[in-house]
Amino acid sequence: MTDQLTRVNDAPEPAAAADSAALKETLEDYTLRFAPRSYRKWSTAVVATSALGGIAYLADFSIGANIGLAHGTGNALWGIGLFAAVVIATGVPLSYYAARYNLDLDLITRGSGFGYYGSVVTNLIFASFTFIFFALEGSIMAQGLHLGLSVPLPVGYLLSTMIVLPLVIYGMKALAKLQVWTTPLWLIMMVGPLLYLLAAHPDSVGEFLSFSGVNSDGSPAGNGVSWAGIMLCAGVCLSLIAQIAEQIDYLRFMPPRTPENKRRWWTAVLVAGPGWVLFGAVKQIVGLFLAVYLLANVADSAGIANQPVHQFVMIYEDMMPAWLAMTLAVILVVISQIKINVTNAYSGSLAWTNSFTRVTKTYPGRLVFVVVNLVIALVLMEANMFSFLSELLNFYANCGIAWIVVVATDIVVNKYLLKLSPMQPEFRRGMLYAVNPVGFVSVIVAAGASIAVFFGLFGDGLAPFSPLVAAVLAMVLPPILAIATKGRYYLRRTDDGIDLPMYDEHGNPSDEKLLCCVSGVEFERPDMLASAVPAADGSTQYISSLALACDKTGLHVLPEQR
Structure with missing residues (x-):
């Protein structure tokens, strides 16, 4: 999995700063995201x-x-x-x-x-x-x-x-x-x-x-x-x-x-x-x-x-x-x-x-x-x-x-x-329409x-x-x-760009981890999705839902799936 774990050094500062603040778990207790198995x-x-x-x-x-x-x-x-x-x-x-x-x-x-x-x-x-x-x-x-x-x-x-x-x-x-x-x-x-x-x-x-x-x-x-x-x-x-x-x-x-x-x-x-x-x-x-x-x-x-x-x-x-x-x-x-x-x-x-x-x-x-x-x-x-x-x-x-x-x-x-x-x-942002x-x-x-x-x-x-x-x-x-x-406005996308399975053999959210390209911190699979911004070498990189929520530029949001 190491070839999937990449980071962008020039990621937007606001998202990185917000993500870092929210990771202080003694104070922030998973405010904006799902509760990981770890x-x-x-x-x-x-x-x-x-x-x-x-x-x-x-x-x-x-x-x-x-x-x-x-x-x-x-x-x-x-x-x-x-x-x-x-x-x-x-x-x-x-x-x-x-x-x-x-x-x-x-x-x-x-x-x-x-x-x-x-x-x-x-x-x-x-x-x-x-x-x-x-x-x-x-x-x-x-x-x-x-x-x-x-x-x-x-x-x-x-x-x-x-x-x-x-x-x-x-x-x-x-x-x-x-x-x-x-x-x-x-x-x-x-x-x-x-x-x-x-x-x-x-x-x-x-x-x-x-x-x-x-x-x-x-x-x-x-x-x-x-x-x-x-x-x-x-x-x-x-x-x-x-x-x-x-x-x-x-x-x-x-x-x-x-x-x-x-x-x-x-x-x-x-x-x-x-x-x-x-x-x-x-x-x-x-x-x-x-x-x-x-x-x-x-x-x-x-x-x-x-x-x-x-x-x-x-x-x-x-x-x-x-x-x-x-x-x-x-x-x-x-x-x-x-x-x-x-x-x-x-x-x-x-x-x-x-x-x-x-x-x-x-x-x-x-x-x-x-x-x-x-x-x-x-x-x-x-x-x-x-x-x-x-x-x-x-x-x-x-x-x-x-x-x-x-x-x-x-x-x-x-x-x-x-x-x-x-x-x-x-x-996750980008997977859902703004309003259903x-x-x-x-x-x-x-x-x-x-x-x-x-x-x-x-x-x-x-x-x-x-x-x-x-x-x-x-x-x-x-x-x-x-x-x-006709259920048209539930999902903006059905593919989050990650090949790893979302759930384990018992149907529980997976505990596989991926590296967030904005914060440089690993998050569990259900909290991640592919970034719309490729890595420097052109490969896919990943972003946490938490960092994406704070991305004011919107550059990392995946396009609507047609």
């Missing part, structure tokens, strides 16, 4: 544990409490069930592709109907998810610090933001250790009080099941189960649908699937991928259960029943002295929020960096966008987003549903059924129409069903557009 040294169990560690957040408790208090237990349970079904149905194909081909969701999205630049719009949707939920989790942590340590809320917002920065800088290696070591303690502190409550107050189960909601003045609402109520509940919960992208940011580091580890590999992918929603749904139900318990048993709890820190303080106080209860509740809140917000900050920085570099051909470094994401989240916290939580999440759900369902539909229908979308994912109307148009129409429904443009009676509108359009439009365009 880096993926974790077992399936460690990857799955790390991925699930990120769902330790307490926002589920608030979400469950909010929808149940507003619409009653019956509507909430059906809404949570609908939410879980949608997440599982869309999460399975996405998780499989991420773990099998070692790509984050943006790279999968590019080749699943959006094109090289078209997927930037979905990156912005995902970045919004990360700072919205960072702000939500940071608000909960600030509430805990205020209650337990009398820290003013504005100061608590700042502390909950700054504490994440040193932890998230070092990427996957640091996050994996954090998640694995803190998960057992979190589970004990989370599950123990709930088991105690069920054993000590068994009548609370009946109160929970018969709860029909409360009005703003605290009076019983008497909400019965209805489609409108179910959809309003499901809409808030479905704002979490983009959580699968954060799970995938871990799943892309799965080891290769082999005959020997096939069962373990599939178990880890399903549990840590779509399986996250089972844990999330349980937490939402528990959050409502605790809120109903507080309303029924604790005086003056109407204003705090939906706040997780107060929920756990009250339960802990039923088990132990008040000072110890407060201490443990604050510890639980801090651990939970750090576990999820390092993931929010990490994933958000990947999304911002990826979009910025693709559009500007300039690589500023992931750390820049860690700070950007944290600043946006801090502004939301200082604006007291907790007070309009349900409205914000209901609105965001329309965008998240449109994106995730479009990509999942392209994989399941356009790839496997219609055979119009390429089976193997493609993400199949996914790009679908997500714009689905999100736009559902947002219009949400704001009542088609009548107030239809407004609760905006998530359903987003999901249906996102399922129907990609196949229609793929058939209409």
